[in-house]
Amino acid sequence: MSAAALKVRAAGTFDVERVRADFPILALEVEGKPLVYLDNAASSQMPQQVIDRLVRYQRTEHANIHRAVHYLSETATRAYEEARRKLQCFINAREEREVVFTSGTTESINLVMHGYGRKFIGAGDEIILTTLEHHSNIVPWQMLAEEKGAKIRVAPINDAGELLLDEYEKLFSERTRFVGVTHVSNALGSINPVRRLVEIAHARGVPVLVDGAQAAPHLKVDVQDLGCDFYAFSGHKLCGPTGIGVLYGKAALLEKMQPFKGGGDMILSVSFEKTTYNGIPQKFEAGTPPIAAAIGLGAAVDYLSAIGMEAIAAYEHDLLAHATALLGSIPGVRIIGTAQHKAAVLSFVLEGVHPHDVGTLLNQEGIAVRTGHHCAQPVMQRFRIPATSRASFAFFNTHAEVDALAAGIRAVQKVFS
């Protein structure tokens, strides 16, 4: 744990105002009201420290990486590879070559589908997913299943939005070849017991990919402790830039996989007769990567680590508890997703008011929430609703902002009364 994080924990308090001062965008006014940004599950915001790092890179360090012998190329290459080490450290990967930079969670999952799935999953094989998955951890596997004649089996959830472990375990068969499971549900906030899910799969020799897009910003992620084979997440939900994400994969698996994209940097030698691929992770990073974004993401995890992911998780837990109690006390509000273990997401429906109307009217109060199916239509179908409004918190949100949300919801109810 870093010195700054120790300080936070020792003090027993989390200085949210000091943190907020790092985020210039939080000073914005929307519709004449202070911005209340509660759409962090879609994309979080960027602190000045990360903005500064991006600017410094573009002003003084930019060139293409892994190419030239000149000063700038070497500087940029060093910064890019240093970012990889920071990400390795952030998720406690055993080796830095287990960290592949991608454009985001979606590309990370697609990389595994193409690189692992197309090579090792065939006709009649089975892939286990869960009802909680985001479309990006459903559609690639459907594409694979269609191409190969494989089958998708889906582990169900209960009314609280918790995965049914027994049902999950029952889905395994002789033909199970892969498991894809989200760490935290983007629509409901449910935290899955990933370590247990991995144990069950590994007992049958089945590899597991974890969609960590909603977990990495809120929980301390330790891929070795989780035991998963792949872990995918995005930079922009993590106070970093868009266009960058990570695929963690166990080295032995990454080495067995076929490349996803062909091009420069992913090869050792090319002739028209034969091309030899580079080692990992370069094998999966064809073409010029988003260098600045990777370096920015490195700065973002530095920033988060200095505060401490445990401190962030503890603060957000309080915030969520406050929001759950407050919104739960408003007649006509129904909270969707009441799992015992949840992270930073509060989905709700308002009796007699469509979520899109809620979203538009809350915006009038300067409050940004997401409305819709959250790219998780199977979750919506499970709860027999077309959509929800979703407030998703970050460590820079305050209890006062939760109060503003509650007041905003009451104002919406008044319009529709």
Added chain:
Amino acid sequence: MADSKSLYQEVILDHNKRPRNYGAIEAATNKAEGHNPLCGDHLSVTLVVEDERIKAIAFQGESCAICKASASMMTAAVNGKTRVDAETLIEEFRDMAMGKLDVKGTHHLGRLTVFAGVRDLPTRVKCAILPWHTLHAALNAVPVASTESDDDPMHAPIGGA
């Protein structure tokens, strides 16, 4: 900046609460389903068209207030109109929602101009237009209208999307 409150006016809220012509006509000569896959809004429009004139119209479905009020007011506006007049209204409404119509100029929209404010809310334009898409589809014997379909004659980039 858009004043979304101006959109949630009494008349729209009233039509949302007590939609006119709500239901389905069993003996319909024309019908279509409308769907916005982005938000899950869907509705059906059923019509009786005789001698090129709309003799009866009804709608039903699940949608937000903007969509439902737009559908309700649409049915009231086109009932009894000729097909040609209905198509004119469809075109004018769409132009208004997309900010391409001079609301103060000459048109036939009447009270439907309460929806003019939607042009400032790009993400809600489709909510207002969906019933009109669907009516257009029904009149032209297209069974399913979608706000995201390229071959829908009403489809056009909305709000810069």
